[in-house]
Amino acid sequence: MRKFDLLTPADAVAKLNAALDAAGGHAPTETIPTTQAHNRVLARDVISPVHMPEFRRSTVDGYAVKAATTPGVLRVAGEVRMGELATTGLRPGEAVLVHTGGNLPAGADAVIMIEQTSPLDTATTKIQTAAKLTAGENVIQEGEDVRKGDAVVRAGARLREQEIGGLLSLGFTQVEVARKPRVALIASGDELVPAEAQTRPGQVRNINAPMLAALVERNGGEPLDFGILPDVRLAFEEAAQRAMHEADMVIFMAGSSVGERDFVPDVVNAMGRPGILAHGILFRPGKPTLFAACNGKPVFGLPGNPISALITGTLFAMPALWRVQGAHTPPPLNMIRATLTQDVKSPRDLEHWFPVHLPLPNGERVGVRGEGEGMPLAGPIPTKSNLIFGLVRAAGMACAPIGVDKLAAGDEVTVRLFD
Amino acid sequence: MRKFDLLTPADAVAKLNAALDAAGGHAPTETIPTTQAHNRVLARDVISPVHMPEFRRSTVDGYAVKAATTPGVLRVAGEVRMGELATTGLRPGEAVLVHTGGNLPAGADAVIMIEQTSPLDTATTKIQTAAKLTAGENVIQEGEDVRKGDAVVRAGARLREQEIGGLLSLGFTQVEVARKPRVALIASGDELVPAEAQTRPGQVRNINAPMLAALVERNGGEPLDFGILPDVRLAFEEAAQRAMHEADMVIFMAGSSVGERDFVPDVVNAMGRPGILAHGILFRPGKPTLFAACNGKPVFGLPGNPISALITGTLFAMPALWRVQGAHTPPPLNMIRATLTQDVKSPRDLEHWFPVHLPLPNGERVGVRGEGEGMPLAGPIPTKSNLIFGLVRAAGMACAPIGVDKLAAGDEVTVRLFD
Numbered sequence: 001m002r003k004f005d006l007l008t009p010a011d012a013v014a015k016l017n018a019a020l021d022a023a024g025g026h027a028p029t030e031t032i033p034t035t036q037a038h039n040r041v042l043a044r045d046v047i048s049p050v051h052m053p054e055f056r057r058s059t060v061d062g063y064a065v066k067a068a069t070t071p072g073v074l075r076v077a078g079e080v081r082m083g084e085l086a087t088t089g090l091r092p093g094e095a096v097l098v099h100t101g102g103n104l105p106a107g108a109d110a111v112i113m114i115e116q117t118s119p120l121d122t123a124t125t126k127i128q129t130a131a132k133l134t135a136g137e138n139v140i141q142e143g144e145d146v147r148k149g150d151a152v153v154r155a156g157a158r159l160r161e162q163e164i165g166g167l168l169s170l171g172f173t174q175v176e177v178a179r180k181p182r183v184a185l186i187a188s189g190d191e192l193v194p195a196e197a198q199t200r201p202g203q204v205r206n207i208n209a210p211m212l213a214a215l216v217e218r219n220g221g222e223p224l225d226f227g228i229l230p231d232v233r234l235a236f237e238e239a240a241q242r243a244m245h246e247a248d249m250v251i252f253m254a255g256s257s258v259g260e261r262d263f264v265p266d267v268v269n270a271m272g273r274p275g276i277l278a279h280g281i282l283f284r285p286g287k288p289t290l291f292a293a294c295n296g297k298p299v300f301g302l303p304g305n306p307i308s309a310l311i312t313g314t315l316f317a318m319p320a321l322w323r324v325q326g327a328h329t330p331p332p333l334n335m336i337r338a339t340l341t342q343d344v345k346s347p348r349d350l351e352h353w354f355p356v357h358l359p360l361p362n363g364e365r366v367g368v369r370g371e372g373e374g375m376p377l378a379g380p381i382p383t384k385s386n387l388i389f390g391l392v393r394a395a396g397m398a399c400a401p402i403g404v405d406k407l408a409a410g411d412e413v414t415v416r417l418f419d
Numbered sequence: 420m421r422k423f424d425l426l427t428p429a430d431a432v433a434k435l436n437a438a439l440d441a442a443g444g445h446a447p448t449e450t451i452p453t454t455q456a457h458n459r460v461l462a463r464d465v466i467s468p469v470h471m472p473e474f475r476r477s478t479v480d481g482y483a484v485k486a487a488t489t490p491g492v493l494r495v496a497g498e499v500r501m502g503e504l505a506t507t508g509l510r511p512g513e514a515v516l517v518h519t520g521g522n523l524p525a526g527a528d529a530v531i532m533i534e535q536t537s538p539l540d541t542a543t544t545k546i547q548t549a550a551k552l553t554a555g556e557n558v559i560q561e562g563e564d565v566r567k568g569d570a571v572v573r574a575g576a577r578l579r580e581q582e583i584g585g586l587l588s589l590g591f592t593q594v595e596v597a598r599k600p601r602v603a604l605i606a607s608g609d610e611l612v613p614a615e616a617q618t619r620p621g622q623v624r625n626i627n628a629p630m631l632a633a634l635v636e637r638n639g640g641e642p643l644d645f646g647i648l649p650d651v652r653l654a655f656e657e658a659a660q661r662a663m664h665e666a667d668m669v670i671f672m673a674g675s676s677v678g679e680r681d682f683v684p685d686v687v688n689a690m691g692r693p694g695i696l697a698h699g700i701l702f703r704p705g706k707p708t709l710f711a712a713c714n715g716k717p718v719f720g721l722p723g724n725p726i727s728a729l730i731t732g733t734l735f736a737m738p739a740l741w742r743v744q745g746a747h748t749p750p751p752l753n754m755i756r757a758t759l760t761q762d763v764k765s766p767r768d769l770e771h772w773f774p775v776h777l778p779l780p781n782g783e784r785v786g787v788r789g790e791g792e793g794m795p796l797a798g799p800i801p802t803k804s805n806l807i808f809g810l811v812r813a814a815g816m817a818c819a820p821i822g823v824d825k826l827a828a829g830d831e832v833t834v835r836l837f838d
Binding site: 034035038039052053054055061081082083084085086100101102103140145146147152153160162163164165166168169171173189191192194196198199200201202203204205207208211212213214215217218231257259260304305306310327329331332334336337370387388389390391392395396416417419 | 451453454457458471472473474480500501502503504518519520521522557560564565573579580581582583584585587588590592608609610611614615617618619620621622623624626627629630631632633634636637650676678680720723724725729748750751753754755806807808811814815836837838
């Protein structure tokens with residue numbers, strides 16, 4: 001702020017990423033049960049040891065047939081039971097009952113859906129097939145989905161439900177993933193007291209640390225609570241040293257601005273190379289945010305006010321946390337377009353995010369928005385005080401980009417929904 | 420499917436919700452540390468015991484002044500230190516240094532930002548104020564954010580970071596939340612083996628249960644793994660009875676269709692009132708999905724194929740799980756609009772969801788999409804086989820609504836992003 005030019009948020013992020021890339025290094029890994037690996041980041045490619053499916057399967061409940069024999073009357077020659085392979089081949093004029101996922105007998109090349117057949121006797125020993133099939137219809141070929149040797153899940157993939165299912169389907173019950181990065185959370189301020197304390201007038205409970213801890217946990221990290229530092233330089237120096245020793249990433253909350261008690265900038269520059277990359281960004285709320293990389297570890301100085309700390313933590317620190325884990329596919333942010341209900345003034349030189357309420361579907365099920373239905377309405381929430389309750393009332397944050405000094409009621413805006 | 424008319428997904432959801440509402444009842448609650456309550460659902464309104472802020476505070480670093488005395492020269496009469504109340508009032512012609520969040524002394528009615536002042540001597544005993552302030556500028560009044568007696572977080576709120584922060588800021592270190600609903604996960608099929616088993620040809624590993632378990636956990640539930648039932652009616656009857664005893668919600672995976680081994684429909688109707696509400700929906704993948712409510716508990720019969728099970732579990736079972744918790748604000752689904760890259764055929768009578776890949780921002784930071792930037796491109800992924808790897812390759816699912824039999828390349832579609 002004092003010594004540095006303010007960067008755009010995009011430039012600050014780019015500088016941080018470049019510094020982390022230049023430092024190289026790989027996240028340490030650990031091997032854990034696949035069933036416990038949701039939201040973890042895969043450390044190396046997983047290669048399929050087999051074709052999937054391993055044999056030809058039916059995609060429907062029906063009769064395996066030779067397509068050329070349809071339509072017509074066929075003799076039902078038996079059933080392929082689930083969990084078993086077909087033991088005998090199909091002879092001309094025959095059909096064999098198969099279930100969805102079941103193996104096709106040799107000689108069959110298609111499956112007719114049971115609904116497209118009618119039994120010609122009570123014991124269903126003969127059926128009439130109504131449809132004309134083509135070879136391959138309702139059949140998955142061996143290896144059609146995955147071929148032996150394919151990388152089925154790549155290093156850097158964040159494991160969602162489907163990756164867990166995919167890995168387990170191939171028998172990978174253990175996976176090597178990035179170890180959870182430890183994130184030092186360092187709050188400071190003589191006015192701060194722990195959340196469980198009784199407050200005296202003028203004191204404020206430390207809520208940034210628990211909020212950031214929740215954010216870190218659900219973004220794959222392990223929060224290390226460094227408590228509350230007094231506004232004393234030595235306390236910052238000691239905490240910084242310990243953080244560089246114990247943590248993979250460091251987040252200061254408060255102390256990054258230009259006041260007398262803002263020790264973070266000086267301390268960060270002594271933590272490692274290259275040090276501070278951006279001190280202050282063209283962004284509100286959170287203009288004093290500090291970006292640094294110290295010996296390959298991301299270091300952030302977030303503002304002390306809770307709204308700023310939560311927003312900058314979400315938009316800037318969490319992506320860095322995913323990067324530390326080696327993630328190629330962090331969780332997508334939930335961004336929608338909405339129509340503003342009121343005018344909002346905005347500082348022209350800053351990217352400005354402000355909380356909005358908006359009527360979201362009540363969660364039973366998000367409807368499929370048709371062309372004509374229009375956009376949701378976003379109503380700005382005043383947050384002059386920077387107290388956290390402005391965000392408690394909000395469904396998301398809307399953005400006035402750099403260069404915009406006023407948004408008008410009726411304007412279309414981008415809203416990031418809180419999740 | 421056999422005995423019931425197929426319902427639209429919306430109608431099936433509405434019937435389920437109506438049945439659950441009619442059954443009434445409240446989720447059992449428990450009291451836990453607020454710091455551990457992320458994503459839990461608050462059981463009762465939390466009332467603020469105080470005004471917030473409790474006293475007038477500055478919103479900036481600067482000097483507390485009487486607005487009417489600006490611009491002009493003021494004598495610096497002292498400082499209000501953080502964590503302390505102002506002890507003496509402001510006299511005419513005076514300014515007092517205050518920090519962001521600091522208490523305003525009596526007699527002051529505005530704060531001038533430090534950048535808008537210049538010291539007139541090296542010790543800063545006098546300052547020149549450049550701007551003309553108005554009363555109230557850069558000040559938060561007592562109770563402006565929250566008034567004593569306000570419900571600051573409502574029963575039914577899902578606790579995000581900001582609710583945790585808000586509750587802690589008022590000293591609520593414990594909260595009463597809905598107990599995690601227990602969700603019975605009941606897989607079945609003679610061909611299924613546990614994921615850790617060696618498979619013989621024709622056998623398939625049970626991946627639906629671990630996928631649904633991960634989904635249940637991150638939607639606030641506690642999965643109860645009922646293992647794999649053989650295709651034997653008695654096994655279903657016993658599992659259903661045990662599930663109604665032990666669980667708050669029941670999910671069958673496979674067995675809900677119309678085949679010989681589809682015991683779920685009959686069994687569910689014996690589990691409680693009113694029983695089956697929808698047996699089959701106008702939806703793909705997952706047409707055979709069964710919706711039921713049994714003595715106030717949601718019961719689902721999901722298809723056995725993993726793609727269908729995951730999608731119907733996400734879109735239909737998880738909202739019900741939030742409802743069991745009493746949530747008014749479940750996590751918003753991440754829905755975007757995208758441009759389709761290829762034609763897709765769709766069954767006209769079904770709401771049809773198909774996996775798509777799409778180039779998402781690499782997660783460093785989602786840009787603020789401007790008007791001109793256009794939509795992301797969504798490329799359909801063929802999933803004939805219904806194996807889970809179709810979803811491993813996908814960033815989301817796109818929707819062809821009921822009534823649409825073909826989407827063309829270039830059409831705009833709704834995509835639900837996986838999170």
